């Protein structure tokens with residue numbers, strides 16, 4: 001193989017109650033990346049469209065991952081990359097994760113798929129660190145594995161793939177302000193009261209039980225975040241308005257996607273998802289903030305191969 005084109009999905013991390021431990025992949029939004037094998041060793045980026053990102057191979061999340069993998073595999077060839085961002089960095093939809101996970105997946109195709117999904121997730125976490133300073137797994141594991149995932153443990157890394165109820169739909173709105181993950185982590189408390197921890201872990205359990213049982217009501221009751229959302233919502237203008245409108249229109253639950261500012265809602269079925277989209281898509285009109293909204297299914301396969309030569 002000399003050439004590969006892939007789609008790497010956007011992801012929703014945290015999923016309300018599961019800070020740093022739950023995530024799912026989105027079908028409707030993502031990046032396209034191409035990989036071309038070169039005789040010259042090493043990695044280079046020949047084109048980036050859709051966002052203003054660095055071409056410095058050690059600073060760019062995608063090229064840094066490819067470089068590390070080629071070195072570890074002692075490859076006798078190189079890879080040249082193009083990246084088309086389908087959504088903005090700083091949106092809360094796992095932009096650097098899509099690049100990092102896509103890079104790991106793509107490079108692995110040229111390395112006879114020697115690395116497992118878990119190993120690819122670790123390489124992609126390195127890319128996350130290059131982009132935003134921390135090795136967080138929830139977005140990159142969701143992009144790599146597809147569907148809904150639980151990061152059951154970080155040390156050692158353990159990823160559990162969870163079931164995706166058939167009628168589950170995502171509605172999301174992205175107000176065009178940029179929130180850096182690093183900043184959104186700095187507003188969080190270092191300690192939390194035990195009673196809040198009890199509420200939160202009970203909701204994580206409820207959400208996972210709801211996914212296994214396809215119990216949409218239980219999923220809805222469990223999509224509650226009393227620990228992170230109260231701090232981070234202050235960074236997102238009109239968060240309460242959007243969330244309340246989504247719930248009034250029939251969403252099962254709504255919250256902050258990753259570190260924001262995108263707000264996501266989960267819904268049962270297309271009809272309710274359309275109603276929720278209608279209820280929130282114009283919420284930023286006349287506020288001076290541009291916003292884009294979309295409906296999507298959960299992406300069950302993760303990264304997809306679009307072309308291979």
Ligand code: HSE
Nearest residue numbers: 013020136181258259
């Ligand atoms: N779990 C991470 C956070 C996702 O919320 O900070 C963003 O990378």
